[in-house]
Amino acid sequence: MLTVLLLVFLACLFLGVPVVFSMGASAFSAFLNSAKFPLTIIPSRLFGGLDSFPLMAVPYFILAGKFMEEGGVSQRLVNFSHALVGFLKGGLGMVAVVASMIFAGISGSAAADTSAIGSILIPSLVRKGYKKGFVACLISSAGTIGPVIPPSLMMIIYSSITGLSVATLFLGGFLPGIIMGIVLMILCYLYALRHPTGQEERLKLSIREIWRTFKQAWIALIMPVIIIGGIIFGVFTPTEAGAIAVMIAFVVGAFIYKEIDLKKCWKILISSAKTSAVVLLIVGMATLFGWILAINKFPQLSIAFLTNISKNPNVIMLIIIGFLLIVGCFVETVAALIIFTPFLYPICSQFGYDPIHFALVVIMTLLIGQVTPPLGILLFLSSAMTDVKIRESLKFIAPFIIMLTIAVLCVAYVPDFVLIIPKLILGYH
Numbered sequence: 001m002l003t004v005l006l007l008v009f010l011a012c013l014f015l016g017v018p019v020v021f022s023m024g025a026s027a028f029s030a031f032l033n034s035a036k037f038p039l040t041i042i043p044s045r046l047f048g049g050l051d052s053f054p055l056m057a058v059p060y061f062i063l064a065g066k067f068m069e070e071g072g073v074s075q076r077l078v079n080f081s082h083a084l085v086g087f088l089k090g091g092l093g094m095v096a097v098v099a100s101m102i103f104a105g106i107s108g109s110a111a112a113d114t115s116a117i118g119s120i121l122i123p124s125l126v127r128k129g130y131k132k133g134f135v136a137c138l139i140s141s142a143g144t145i146g147p148v149i150p151p152s153l154m155m156i157i158y159s160s161i162t163g164l165s166v167a168t169l170f171l172g173g174f175l176p177g178i179i180m181g182i183v184l185m186i187l188c189y190l191y192a193l194r195h196p197t198g199q200e201e202r203l204k205l206s207i208r209e210i211w212r213t214f215k216q217a218w219i220a221l222i223m224p225v226i227i228i229g230g231i232i233f234g235v236f237t238p239t240e241a242g243a244i245a246v247m248i249a250f251v252v253g254a255f256i257y258k259e260i261d262l263k264k265c266w267k268i269l270i271s272s273a274k275t276s277a278v279v280l281l282i283v284g285m286a287t288l289f290g291w292i293l294a295i296n297k298f299p300q301l302s303i304a305f306l307t308n309i310s311k312n313p314n315v316i317m318l319i320i321i322g323f324l325l326i327v328g329c330f331v332e333t334v335a336a337l338i339i340f341t342p343f344l345y346p347i348c349s350q351f352g353y354d355p356i357h358f359a360l361v362v363i364m365t366l367l368i369g370q371v372t373p374p375l376g377i378l379l380f381l382s383s384a385m386t387d388v389k390i391r392e393s394l395k396f397i398a399p400f401i402i403m404l405t406i407a408v409l410c411v412a413y414v415p416d417f418v419l420i421i422p423k424l425i426l427g428y429h
Contacts, residue, residue, distance in 0.1 A: 071253020328369015
């Protein structure tokens with residue numbers, strides 16, 4: 001059963017079948033090959049994977065992100081980010097990173113982060129002389145910060161699988177997200193040094209301009225505080241926080257910034273429903289796929305394989321990171337998270353990793369897959385937005401992958417980057 005599952009899955013991926021249907025076809029083939037389980041288990045497991053209260057937060061945060069994206073919030077965040085870092089060498093490139101970090105605290109989605117910030121900054125970056133391939137790689141790489149800085153759809157899904165506290169995961173994501181932003185800003189600075197013709201006119205550091213743009217963006221900036229603070233202090237659950245985020249995002253876009261009318265609202269609802277359906281279909285299929293792996297003792301086989309290689313936790317961590325980097329190249333991030341978390345999670349206790357720290361390492365590593373070919377969903381998205389062929393973008397992607405991997409290694413081998421904030425605020429041990 002396990003052999004058929006993996007062979008059909010790999011064959012479908014090789015043929016270019018979308019990951020969600022590759023998982024479905026391989027699971028169906030595995031059931032046909034086994035007389036042990038009836039086919040009725042397929043719909044049972046498929047819908048059972050969606051029967052989770054924390055997962056109800058996913059459509060809410062997707063909708064909140066769409067309202068923010070269309071409601072004028074992203075433009076104001078870009079203006080504020082420009083005032084903060086526009087005076088630095090390579091400042092306009094850094095604006096994309098800082099704006100993505102701030103927007104990450106609202107949307108929780110890499111795709112929303114990439115499209116919202118990219119739609120505003122890509123024309124400016126290209127006009128100021130940045131090469132289109134570099135711009136596509138920068139916007140997509142900055143988008144990977146979206147699910148790391150809370151709120152995060154991936155953390156909610158991880159919590160629904162493992163039972164870990166969403167609040168603790170959220171708090172653990174702040175510093176890793178900032179580290180990802182710092183390494184990408186360093187890359188922008190190095191690019192500006194090597195490509196002086198790509199320099200934009202640098203602003204003067206102005207406290208007055210920072211205050212002016214802050215006053216325009218302050219409502220968006222306090223949203224993460226409301227959402228995450230409410231979850232941490234038990235005012236509402238993550239699902240209720242998602243609903244509150246939708247309400248705030250709609251009121252801000254429709255009545256304060258006045259950029260959402262009835263027609264645009266309808267388009268946002270339709271778009272959010274489509275995105276939610278795609279995500280939840282992936283969740284359902286991946287749950288079925290992961291269940292077949294579990295009943296065939298794939299987790300136990302994996303742990304045994306790793307312990308045969310080494311019993312050193314540092315070596316095992318490096319192997320896991322390498323494995324997830326490869327997986328991310330071929331399997332959609334949410335699907336990979338659901339498939340592999342059930343057998344990676346027991347490794348925490350086996351090798352003495354803190355579960356919250358380990359969760360952030362897994363999420364960060366898988367997100368790099370969103371900018372690496374052949375899957376590279378964010379890279380394809382940003383390349384299309386930049387109007388550049390993907391092969392041109394690939395010429396610039398290697399430094400971004402290296403810098404993001406360095407950020408993962410920093411977090412992996414310095415657990416306090418994840419744990420210090422949960423310890424200070426929640427007394428986490």
